[in-house]
Amino acid sequence: MAEKRNSANELVPDDEELVERSLAGDAEAFEVLVRRYGRAIYNVAGRFFRQPEMREDITQETFLKAYQALHTYRRGASFERWLMKIAVNACYDALRRMQRRREFSLADLAEDEQTWLEEALAKPAFELFEQQQQSENAVALAEKLLASLSPEDRLVMLLYERDGLSTAEIGELMGWSRSKVKIRLFRARRALDKRLRRILQGAQSASASKAKADEPESRQER
Amino acid sequence: MTCRDIRKRMAMWARAASPGEIAGAEREALAAHLSACPACAEELRLLALKRILLRATRVPEVDPAPSLYARVSARLRQERARSLFSFWEAARTFAASVAVVAMLLLMLLAGVNIYIHQQIPVERRDFISALMERNFSEAERLVFAGEELSQEGVLSALAAEPRESR
Ligand SMILES: [Zn+2]
Numbered sequence: 001m002a003e004k005r006n007s008a009n010e011l012v013p014d015d016e017e018l019v020e021r022s023l024a025g026d027a028e029a030f031e032v033l034v035r036r037y038g039r040a041i042y043n044v045a046g047r048f049f050r051q052p053e054m055r056e057d058i059t060q061e062t063f064l065k066a067y068q069a070l071h072t073y074r075r076g077a078s079f080e081r082w083l084m085k086i087a088v089n090a091c092y093d094a095l096r097r098m099q100r101r102r103e104f105s106l107a108d109l110a111e112d113e114q115t116w117l118e119e120a121l122a123k124p125a126f127e128l129f130e131q132q133q134q135s136e137n138a139v140a141l142a143e144k145l146l147a148s149l150s151p152e153d154r155l156v157m158l159l160y161e162r163d164g165l166s167t168a169e170i171g172e173l174m175g176w177s178r179s180k181v182k183i184r185l186f187r188a189r190r191a192l193d194k195r196l197r198r199i200l201q202g203a204q205s206a207s208a209s210k211a212k213a214d215e216p217e218s219r220q221e222r
Numbered sequence: 223m224t225c226r227d228i229r230k231r232m233a234m235w236a237r238a239a240s241p242g243e244i245a246g247a248e249r250e251a252l253a254a255h256l257s258a259c260p261a262c263a264e265e266l267r268l269l270a271l272k273r274i275l276l277r278a279t280r281v282p283e284v285d286p287a288p289s290l291y292a293r294v295s296a297r298l299r300q301e302r303a304r305s306l307f308s309f310w311e312a313a314r315t316f317a318a319s320v321a322v323v324a325m326l327l328l329m330l331l332a333g334v335n336i337y338i339h340q341q342i343p344v345e346r347r348d349f350i351s352a353l354m355e356r357n358f359s360e361a362e363r364l365v366f367a368g369e370e371l372s373q374e375g376v377l378s379a380l381a382a383e384p385r386e387s388r
Contacts, residue, residue, distance in 0.1 A: 031298075034295070038294070039285055043283045056286065064301060125270060142279045145275060196272055
């Protein structure tokens with residue numbers, strides 16, 4: 001079996017060999033795999049969850065599931081990809097277990113978040129599009145917005161729109177057909193856009209009424 | 223640039239993964255269109271907000287706390303102990319079901335035996351008994367001697383030592 005050498009020039013068993021040793025009852029072999037992919041799994045969980053405890057739970061669950069399903073791993077396939085599938089599905093399960101917010105409302109925003117939103121939307125569209133700076137308020141607002149989406153919508157939004165995965169890649173990770181991914185993506189966009197439009201309208205009418213109160217003669221911007 | 227062109231491009235820009243800048247001539251054409259078309263400007267505003275918010279949910283890749291590995295190891299050890307325990311549980315369940323099957327089989331055989339004893343006349347029963355006890359020569363004698371197969375006759379014949387030869 002192929003073995004690599006690490007920087008210290010020691011023989012390093014490859015994933016497949018470690019899987020086989022684990023299946024034969026070698027507990028230490030699986031521990032090597034845990035140390036090899038622990039960081040990657042932890043950061044996959046970070047794509048969906050901000051809190052370290054949640055990401056640790058997902059990591060633990062992923063390795064436990066992998067250990068229990070080790071006999072289903074097909075030799076020759078990438079162990080890392082196999083593990084990633086388990087991790088993303090663990091994240092999806094966790095999203096489904098979470099209490100979903102009933103609706104997104106501007107009234108749920110903290111004052112700072114509201115101010116951030118008003119300032120952002122006061123900019124010309126072009127400038128807003130190219131804005132790179134991040135803000136804690138944007139993070140909090142985004143979390144609230146995403147929490148109002150269904151688990152499927154949330155998952156495809158993050159993987160496709162934010163992380164740039166293809167529909168084929170998402171399909172492979174989730175075990176969904178490509179048409180299923182496309183339908184979910186369509187629905188997710190519609191759901192998110194509906195909320196964003198409400199935010200835009202709300203913020204505009206708020207700033208319009210503010211402008212009216214400040215300067216009754218001012219020309220209202222469209 | 224028409225509204226359609228703009229919207230098509232927007233679908234591409236919508237993904238937060240795409241780079242934020244729109245360059246050169248395209249930028250000028252876009253700016254010109256947007257200043258004249260509030261509908262497209264509003265659409266871009268929505269798209270921009272979506273990008274900003276989605277990007278805000280990104281978390282930089284970091285190393286997990288070292289304690290995570292110990293935690294995972296402990297959970298795996300627990301799982302190995304559990305699966306070993308459930309192996310013995312399964313073995314016990316298997317042994318128990320084997321015992322039940324054996325008992326059912328015995329009961330079935332006993333039932334067949336009782337049935338035979340009830341249905342078959344005494345003579346035949348003795349003949350069968352003799353066969354079962356492999357006292358073939360005695361059974362043969364009983365059949366071919368043409369003797370009357372009375373119960374006492376058979377019993378006394380069977381009580382006798384089996385003959386050494388025919
Ligand atoms: Zn237009």
